[in-house]
Amino acid sequence: xxxxxxxxxxADALAGQARHRLSADEAAEREQALxxxxxxxxxxxxxxxxxxxxxxxxRLLRPRMASGHLQGQVLRMLTTMIQPRTVVEIGTFSGYSxxxxxxxxxxxxxxxxxxxxxxxxxxxxxxxxxxxxxxxxRLIIGDVMTLLPTMDIGPIDMAFVDANKRDYSAYYRLxxxxxxxxxxxxxxxTLWDGHVIDPAYAHDAQTQGVMAFNDLVAxxxxxxxxxxxxxxGLTIIRKKNPCV
Numbered sequence: 001x002x003x004x005x006x007x008x009x010x011a012d013a014l015a016g017q018a019r020h021r022l023s024a025d026e027a028a029e030r031e032q033a034l035x036x037x038x039x040x041x042x043x044x045x046x047x048x049x050x051x052x053x054x055x056x057x058x059r060l061l062r063p064r065m066a067s068g069h070l071q072g073q074v075l076r077m078l079t080t081m082i083q084p085r086t087v088v089e090i091g092t093f094s095g096y097s098x099x100x101x102x103x104x105x106x107x108x109x110x111x112x113x114x115x116x117x118x119x120x121x122x123x124x125x126x127x128x129x130x131x132x133x134x135x136x137x138r139l140i141i142g143d144v145m146t147l148l149p150t151m152d153i154g155p156i157d158m159a160f161v162d163a164n165k166r167d168y169s170a171y172y173r174l175x176x177x178x179x180x181x182x183x184x185x186x187x188x189x190t191l192w193d194g195h196v197i198d199p200a201y202a203h204d205a206q207t208q209g210v211m212a213f214n215d216l217v218a219x220x221x222x223x224x225x226x227x228x229x230x231x232x233g234l235t236i237i238r239k240k241n242p243c244v
Contacts, residue, residue: 049099102135110135111136113138124139145167181239184239190214192233214227223239
């Protein structure tokens with residue numbers, strides 16, 4: 001019996017595809033190994049946050065929306081360094097990020113965390129109300145664009161944004177005037193899985209929202225900013241102090 005063989009350009013194309021699949025698999029394995037290495041060499045996850053993360057993965061759809069240990073530790077260190085008295089969060093989800101920030105804050109401080117999805121409340125509120133950390137955490141269900149302007153919460157020391165990517169620019173315009181000079185705004189997912197540089201996603205609304213936000217921040221001369229390639233991109237923005 002004779003067997004068909006592939007030669008010439010078709011064979012080269014198939015070999016190239018195989019090499020591409022192999023290299024992609026190798027890259028994914030390397031990334032996972034590197035993430036495990038990082039997690040093994042940072043501070044251990046708080047037991048309360050560990051239980052919440054487990055519950056998030058067993059009880060909620062799209063559990064990857066939760067910040068997780070690495071990003072949570074970054075948020076905790078930021079609040080430990082900044083020592084904010086008033087924090088506003090847009091996008092509560094399971095409460096992991098709010099509790100991570102709370103872990104680094106002092107007694108008498110407050111986190112106002114806004115969640116537009118009212119179906120999330122039954123899961124999240126008990127975890128926030130059972131918080132072992134010093135700050136008061138206030139969960140507010142509804143549209144932050146409507147609710148925050150009606151609230152008298154004083155200057156915001158720090159804000160964290162992890163919500164609808166299409167509205168990131170609107171959130172920026174909402175928060176920056178309310179942020180004290182020298183205050184910080186942290187935005188998650190600002191590389192959007194690399195879609196910000198992939199022409200295949202040029203017409204995707206979420207990608208367009210992230211790109212518009214990144215352009216808006218880059219052009220703002222009243223803000224210092226840096227994008228960290230952490231998870232899906234984490235932008236740290238500091239509102240300049242006009243007196244300095």
